[in-house]
Amino acid sequence: METTETLKNKVAIVGAADTEVGVVPNLSATQLYVKAAKLALEDAGITKADIDGLVTCTSFVEPFMYHAEMIAEYMQIFPRYCMTVPSGGGTTLAIMHHAASAIATGLCHTVLITMADSQVSGLSRDKAIEAMAQAGHPQFERPYGPPIPAFYAMLARAHQHAYGTTDAQRAAVAVACRKHASLNPAAQMRKPITIDDVINSRLIADPLHLLDCSLVSDGGAAIVMTSAERARDFRKRPVYLLGTGEGHSHEHISQALSLTTSAAKEAGERAYAMAGLTPKDIDVAELYDCFTPVVIIELEDLGFCAKGEGGSFVEGGRIELGGELPINTHGGLLSHCHPGHPGSLFSVTEATRQLRGECGVRQVAGAQIALVHGQGGIMSTHCTAILGSERV
């Protein structure tokens, strides 16, 4: 595949942190953004004056027309590069892509990426669900009353019909994430679950059960990125961006050209091509898991198995710690937390900790290369990033 740019080895993550997550009634959405920022700056060992780029996603709960500018004003920082990116769950990695491009082209040298929201405490669970359903087209989808799980349930049903994927296979994804969350004191849901627990949880939108669905949470995460040259001077070992790529196939699911293959395929191919790596090189994968069938489709589209084999791939502990490809080692959106747009930034902070060897009992032994994937809309916007503890 033709590569039209290369950011390989040029940029690194030098700071990464999460706020407390789950139900955080004592902090507003904006406060969560700024607390995540402060923690990431501390992790990097720098001050806010050292930042000359800022990228944010907007907040459902406390939206502003120029969100990044509002956060800069709130923090009293005066960046030369300031941008808000809205592409749902794909936002995080698209933002990293933009930030890395800005650093590589000299638009700025050190970028703070911060994201948060307060979907439980600031919005209430019912309001959050209703707000997210605004994703449907106002004239051609919303009149039919589809909640968000219904969109993904149709993908699950199509995959099941085409490839024989089962309830138990989807459940194995939820079980793996919960197992990892049980090892993560920061996770929102930590009590281990079984495949039967998932299958016996109540149906939300056939064939998806309650435990096939991600959480509704408060929380924030932030990272600091800088050039690979500057990265050596920070407090902790840098984590390098080896490859990144995006794929965009539609906005509305009823317009998708395929319900079983996503633009994760293009995003992944572009990221692998930039890094010069293949799926076999990946030690740990942090995949977007808003609903369990999404992980199965991503594993296929990102080349970890053939199309249609995602269901059997996730069985038998292969995606659990100690397995062939541990995924979502923090617990993912299914069990760690899901505050909305920021969702996959927690995947990035976790991948950073894994590559630094900071994960304790949930450490993937010898992890050197991590893949992170985010998707937003309804399998609409995709971005993949491949991170490494060393340059390749």
Added chain:
Amino acid sequence: MAEKIAKPIPEPTLETRPYWEGCRNHELRIQRCAACGNYQFFPRIYCVKCFGERVEWIKASGRATVLSFTIVRRPVSPAFKDDLPYVVAIVTLEEGPTMMTNIVGCAPERVAIGMPVEVAFEDRTDEISIPMFRPAGEATS
């Protein structure tokens, strides 16, 4: 008694008004390119295939097959609570384009991928009728 919360009522735009006018007359309309013959839905100013300007509204056959579906058990808003459980589906029209819809006129458990269906309109207001689909070839109850 609490006031009933209304289901979403589409607001036709300059671009979509012919579609909704068709629906009001219980006629499902999509667009066809006079140059290359491509059918399209959602409505657009140009043909998505050849990007030509000669897109025309035509009456669709109203026949379709179920591409995928789900049975909703937890409603998106209280407005849909009385309909539970209800079927949200994506259907492939005979002409090719896909659209989201509800499958009505049969038990949710009867719906299957590949099932032939035909359009049936729900009059949501005096001005707005919503195209839904029911099993093909079955008399209206």
